[in-house]
Structures are given as C-alpha cells and as structure tokens.
Amino acid sequence: MARNRPKMDAFVEAVERRLAPLQPPQGKTAQERRRNAAAFDPVMTAELGIAPVPAATEEHTIPVPGHPDARLRVYWPTPERAAEDAGLPVLVYFFGGGFELAGIDWVWWDAMFRERARDAGIIVVAGEYSHAPEVTYPAQPEQCWAVFEWAATHARELGGDADRLALGGGSAGGNLAAATALMNRDRKNRPVRLQVLEMPLLDTTGAHLEPEAQSSLVPKALFRRFARGIIAQYLGKDPATAREPYASPLRAPSLRGLPPAVIYTAELDALRGDGEAYARALADAGVPATCLRVIGQSHGSGTYRGHVPAADHLHRELVAVLRTLHDEPVVYPDVAR
Structure with missing residues (x-):
C-alpha cells in the first residue's frame, strides 16, 4: 500500500498564503538573505500581531578570548528586575537563522524571550553570536560558551539560581546549545538541569538530513546543495570539521553526562532526523531524553502563534517544560548501553 505524503496543517497553509505576497526575495548571498530577512521580520510580526510584552531587560557585551565579543540580553519575568535572592531558574537560549541571519533584536525573537520568561517564571539570557560567513566556526560555539559561563557566574546577582540552569536553542541555535552543553561537560561540568532544543541542526555532515520531509517544492538535490552551502560558509572549506563534536554534537564520541533533553521536531522539516537521532543517542548514553514530533508543521510554523493551534500548544508545552526548573x-x- 502506497504511503501518503505528509500534508501541511491547514492553519499553517493559511498563514503562509497570507504572508507570501509580503515576502522579499530570499537573496543569493548570505548578506542579501540577512538583509531581506531582517526587513521581513517587522513586516511578518506586524501582520501576525506579534508584539513584545513588558519585561525588565539588561544588556551586556562580554569578551571571548581569540574571537569577537559576544552580546547578550537578560529578560526577567516581570517588568521589574528580580531581587538578588529571588532564586529563579535561568535559561540560556540561542536563536536560529542558519548561522547567517537573525539576532536578539529581531521583533519575533525578542517577543518570544519575553513571553517565555513571563509565562514560565524564569530568567532568560539570550545570547548573540557572530554571523557566517564573515565569522566562522569555532567562534560561534566559543561565544555561546562565554555567554553561558557569564550567566552561570552572575546567576545570583541576576536573581537566579546557578543550580537551576538550562540551555536552549532553535535550529542553528539548537546546534550551539547542544555544543555548549558538551563544552560544559568537558570544561566545567556545571549542574545544568535541562536542554530544550527546537527543530535543531545537530549533524552538520548532512547524514541525518531528510529533504523529502521539507514542506517546500524545492527539488531535493537543490535543497541539499543549498544546505551544504550554508554549512560550508559556517564551517569553512575542510569537510572534516563537520565531524568535530562542537560542530556536530550528534557525532560526539560520547554523550554520557549531558543534561536531560526535551527535543521538538516538525513533520515537514528536513532537520527532523537530526533531533530524533539525537534523542535516541542520548537515551542510549543513559541521558533522559524526550522527543516530540509535531504533525503537519514546518520548520518555522511555531512562529505563527495566535493563528496556528499547534503553535499555541507548542508554546504551552514549552512553558510547562521550563516550569519544571522550579521543581x-x-x-x-x-541505563547507559
């Protein structure tokens, strides 16, 4: 019996039809794609009614030895900064964007950080890393490690609890969050409670990529070529770099000792294989791991809150997971094999 091709959620289709006339061309270079995507961010968020909620914030720029400085923004769950003895959990989170675009100033990411801090009752430290191809690996993992170390060191003065730390990231940011978890295990072994990875890229060799799952009509061969180009401009010309653990956390020789993980994948996303393989590998290494595949959703449809029921449910699910940091x-x- 022939297997039916997965179908996109009708609510996602409706949003994408609405946004299609507003989207600029993607662009042929990283700089063009970054510029066009940055211009589309306020257009999309205005069209979908996404706006930042009130939250106290504070920005810092920190040095990263041998690499460009890293910028971060702290979000508190209330319009007032938390007291030093508040003991709130701290989530260090890295945005996605194919290593080449997006940032903590984007309306959508900023709104998300504020809502998650407020709804989960936690402090969010959103880290920014340099874009490729202007800056390449290993600068980005080192920048994210520096952001995490800063958050852990300053947790108490922020009103946080250094024993209730979590790491999170979406897409390319999920790669960097998982790499930071490995770096922590290898360097400091701070007590990280949780990894939260959303539609993450975890194997930059492309071995777990599933182009047939992609919701777009782009031919598989063309999609693979584009994906390889994005990775190459991040990692550089040596293909062996893709096998390094901090470039491809899924390929680390051992995943033992990593924090428990909750991983989300989307049915219509070429990266779903990465997240699901990582969950299996973590469980085999004795790390508690849960992976949820969201049916009918695409790589970015979690953006469409207030318009797609699954996106709203995903937010509630994530908030429930983050609230466990209070427990x-x-x-x-x-049970490691």
Whole structure:
C-alpha cells in the first residue's frame, strides 16, 4: 500500500498564503538573505500581531578570548528586575537563522524571550553570536560558551539560581546549545538541569538530513546543495570539521553526562532526523531524553502563534517544560548501553 505524503496543517497553509505576497526575495548571498530577512521580520510580526510584552531587560557585551565579543540580553519575568535572592531558574537560549541571519533584536525573537520568561517564571539570557560567513566556526560555539559561563557566574546577582540552569536553542541555535552543553561537560561540568532544543541542526555532515520531509517544492538535490552551502560558509572549506563534536554534537564520541533533553521536531522539516537521532543517542548514553514530533508543521510554523493551534500548544508545552526548573529534578537509574 502506497504511503501518503505528509500534508501541511491547514492553519499553517493559511498563514503562509497570507504572508507570501509580503515576502522579499530570499537573496543569493548570505548578506542579501540577512538583509531581506531582517526587513521581513517587522513586516511578518506586524501582520501576525506579534508584539513584545513588558519585561525588565539588561544588556551586556562580554569578551571571548581569540574571537569577537559576544552580546547578550537578560529578560526577567516581570517588568521589574528580580531581587538578588529571588532564586529563579535561568535559561540560556540561542536563536536560529542558519548561522547567517537573525539576532536578539529581531521583533519575533525578542517577543518570544519575553513571553517565555513571563509565562514560565524564569530568567532568560539570550545570547548573540557572530554571523557566517564573515565569522566562522569555532567562534560561534566559543561565544555561546562565554555567554553561558557569564550567566552561570552572575546567576545570583541576576536573581537566579546557578543550580537551576538550562540551555536552549532553535535550529542553528539548537546546534550551539547542544555544543555548549558538551563544552560544559568537558570544561566545567556545571549542574545544568535541562536542554530544550527546537527543530535543531545537530549533524552538520548532512547524514541525518531528510529533504523529502521539507514542506517546500524545492527539488531535493537543490535543497541539499543549498544546505551544504550554508554549512560550508559556517564551517569553512575542510569537510572534516563537520565531524568535530562542537560542530556536530550528534557525532560526539560520547554523550554520557549531558543534561536531560526535551527535543521538538516538525513533520515537514528536513532537520527532523537530526533531533530524533539525537534523542535516541542520548537515551542510549543513559541521558533522559524526550522527543516530540509535531504533525503537519514546518520548520518555522511555531512562529505563527495566535493563528496556528499547534503553535499555541507548542508554546504551552514549552512553558510547562521550563516550569519544571522550579521543581527538584527526578533522578533516573543509569541505563547507559
């Protein structure tokens, strides 16, 4: 019996039809794509009624030895900064954008950080890293590591609890969050409670890429070529770099000792194989891991809150997961294979 091709959620289709006439051309270079995407961000958010909620914020720029400085923004769950002894959980999060675009100033990302801080009752530290191809690996993982170290070191003065840390990221930011978790295990082994990875890229070799899942009509061969180009401008010309653990966390020789993970994938996303393979590999290494595939959704449809029921449910699901940081963690038996 022939297998039916997965269909896009009708609510997602409706939003994409609405946004299509407003979208600029993608652009042939990273700089063009970045410029056009940045111009589309306020257009899209205005069209969908996405606006930042009130939240106290604070910005810092921190040095990264041997690499460009890293910028970060702290979000508190209320319009007032938390007291130093508040003991709130701290989520360090990295935005997505194919390593070449987006940032903490984008309306959509800024609005998301504010809402998650408020709804989960946590502090969010949103880290910014340099764009490729102007800056290449390993600068980005080192910048994210520096942001995480800053957040852990300053947790108490922010009103946070250094024993209730979490790492998160979406898409390319999920790659950097997972790499930061590995760096923490290898360098400091701070007590990170949770990894939250949304539609993450975790193997830059492309071995787990599933172009047939992609919701667009782009031919598979063309999609693979485009994906390889994005990765090459991030990693550089040596293909062996893609096998390094901090470039491809899924390829780390061992995943033992990493924080528990909750991973979200989308049915109509070429990256779904990365997240799902990572969840299996973590579980085999004895790391508690949960992976949820959202049916009928595309790589970016979680953006469409207020218009797509699945996007609203995903937000509530994520908030529920983040609120567990207020609780004492469950201790599971060692089942590593």
